[in-house]
Amino acid sequence: MKQNLSILIPTYNDPCATLVxxxxxxxxxxxxxxxxxxxxDGSTDHQVLETNRGIQRLPNCRLLATGxxxxxxxxxxxxxxxxxxxxxxxxxxxxxxxxxDYLQTYMKTEGEVIYGGIxxxxxxxxxxxxxxxxxxxxxxxxxxxxxxxxxxxxxxNFLIRRDLMLAHPFDLRYRHYGYEDVAFGKQxxxxxxxxxxxxxxxxxxxxxxxxxxxxxxxxxxRTLHQFRDELQDYSRMLQFTRRHAWLLPLFHLLYIxxxxxxxxxxTGHHPTLAVFTLYRLGYFAHLR
Numbered sequence: 591m592k593q594n595l596s597i598l599i600p601t602y603n604d605p606c607a608t609l610v611x612x613x614x615x616x617x618x619x620x621x622x623x624x625x626x627x628x629x630x631d632g633s634t635d636h637q638v639l640e641t642n643r644g645i646q647r648l649p650n651c652r653l654l655a656t657g658x659x660x661x662x663x664x665x666x667x668x669x670x671x672x673x674x675x676x677x678x679x680x681x682x683x684x685x686x687x688x689x690x691d692y693l694q695t696y697m698k699t700e701g702e703v704i705y706g707g708i709x710x711x712x713x714x715x716x717x718x719x720x721x722x723x724x725x726x727x728x729x730x731x732x733x734x735x736x737x738x739x740x741x742x743x744x745x746x747n748f749l750i751r752r753d754l755m756l757a758h759p760f761d762l763r764y765r766h767y768g769y770e771d772v773a774f775g776k777q778x779x780x781x782x783x784x785x786x787x788x789x790x791x792x793x794x795x796x797x798x799x800x801x802x803x804x805x806x807x808x809x810x811x812r813t814l815h816q817f818r819d820e821l822q823d824y825s826r827m828l829q830f831t832r833r834h835a836w837l838l839p840l841f842h843l844l845y846i847x848x849x850x851x852x853x854x855x856x857t858g859h860h861p862t863l864a865v866f867t868l869y870r871l872g873y874f875a876h877l878r
Contacts, residue, residue: 592697594623596673596752600665601628601642601683603635604796609685610645616693618649626651628683629669632659661765666745670755678755682746685792686711692790696749701786703778704749707732711795718804718861719797725863735787741824743775743785747792754783768810769817772824801857808873815877827874838875845872 597613599606610626617624626645630653633639645651654672656665670678679696688709689695696704710727714720728734735742758777764770778785798806814825822828831838852869855861 592622592677594675595625595677595679595693595697596675597624597626597679597681598666598669598673599626599628599681599683600631600662600669601633602631602659603633603638604683605638605641606683607641607644609681609683609687610648610651612687613681613693614648614651616687616690620693620697622697623675624650625674627669627672628653629665629672630655631661631665632656661762662745662767663760663762663764663770666770667759667762670752670759673752676752677749678752679749680745680747681792684794684796685746686795688791688793692792695788695790699749699786699788699790701749701784702751702754703783704786704788705735705743706747706749706788706790706792707735708744708746709791709793711793714797716800716859716861717797718800718856718866721861721863722803722866723794723797732787732789739785739787740775740779743771743778745771745774746794747790758783764813764817766809766813767806768813769821769825772821773817776821776824799857800861804853804856804869807870811870811874812877815874827870831871831874841868841871841875844868845876849873849876 595617597617599610606628610628613626617626628642628645630639630642642653645653654669656668660668666680696706707730710723713724730742758781760770761773764773775785814821814827818828822832849869849872852865855865856869
């Protein structure tokens with residue numbers, strides 16, 4: 591069993607005190623050396639900032655506030671540099687602990703990089719992110735992940751040796767939302783570093799508004815388009831558009847013609863996944 595652990599939680603405008611409290615409770619009973627560092631990446635919500643400051647009152651917990659937005663890759667690299675222990679557990683701040691043996695499972699599992707996966711809470715009627723994540727949940731089971739271990743890797747819930755993380759940091763070009771985790775998985779594959787996939791999930795239960803999710807989706811698609819040549823074999827969207835390239839002009843026209851109508855539908859009270867799928871394809875097709 592591993593004897594020390596740095597739990598690293600990057601956050602941006604997410605209250606994560608409850609998450610930290612549960613992690614601290616589980617870590618305290620393991621009898622190991624541990625720390626929990628929350629890295630605030632320039633949050634602008636003052637209420638969230640005030641709530642998260644309370645984290646520092648918990649044993650072995652601290653808040654690292656950068657004061658500016660570094661970006662998703664940079665804040666994770668900063669947290670790894672700040673950590674003092676041999677093992678780093680990265681957790682996204684909007685995740686929920688759903689197992690009492692969550693930390694114990696990681697500490698007793700062998701491997702240099704270990705990914706526990708996610709499960710999705712009950713679908714929330716009218717919330718597009720909730721519906722989308724629930725519909726995609728079957729793709730992220732441990733059985734599915736093991737079929738393509740480098741393809742389905744996410745930063746929301748993984749353990750890694752600190753020296754390995756420092757030797758292979760996140761790519762700082764991924765400043766905006768999306769795909770820094772995909773690029774990291776590709777980097778591990780290129781370096782022949784195995785990812786051990788286990789069934790030790792966190793639960794995804796907190797979902798942004800439909801309007802915010804559409805903005806985030808568009809930002810992620812712009813990131814994917816920017817790095818499309820590098821990520822060609824690591825994205826379902828890129829694989830689909832490569833196989834059906836002849837359809838892209840049609841999707842582009844569809845976006846120009848119906849994009850505003852689709853956006854109003856998706857940000858309303860009764861969004862549908864079929865329209866969301868077509869909207870994503872149309873938005874990606876119109877990027878130049």
